Amino acid sequence: MNVLVVYGSQFGNTERIARTIGAALESRHDVQVVGARDARALAGDVDLLIVGAPTQMFGRRLIVRSFLDGLRRQGIGNLPAAAFDTRMGTPTEKNAAASETIASRLEAAGCRLVAAPESFLVAGFTGPLVDGEADRAARWAVSLAERVAAGAGDRPDRAPGVERV
């Protein structure tokens, strides 16, 4: 399966999660891990799209926004996808997680979410990741790929892949 992981990261923690996800999947899948700025357009084949960003300003600042806007303009129809973020604390009604915003924008672009939005915790404003979170991300990624593989009949007619710009 072709997996594309797109991330935004200010201090490196979300990038670390994205690269951990890539490493967890690469023995069984073709994986690309790409910064959102380098993934502005999509073309080719992707079977699973995973997008992550840090939660900033209660979910209102989203540093992968232009990538997601591009997906929506492109209209990518039924691509299996999942969203994650890194953040300092548990999401509340007022303190939304970036992964929730990403997930709704993925859906708006036509993606089919294969899991609930997931948050991975950092210990302070600039990190580091809380112990065990990278391992949890690896397990989460494997479970996503298994879910998509199990629902292979639901694959989109034509799913996109990354085109570097």
Ligand SMILES: Cc1cc2nc3c(=O)[nH]c(=O)nc-3n(C[C@H](O)[C@H](O)[C@H](O)COP(=O)(O)O)c2cc1C
């Ligand atoms: C401008 C700014 C706003 C932030 N706002 C929040 C917030 O509302 N809630 C939260 O849990 N963490 C907040 N954080 C902490 C980030 O979630 C944390 O910096 C991020 O997880 C680190 O990921 P990164 O290393 O990939 O940038 C904020 C960080 C920055 C820089």
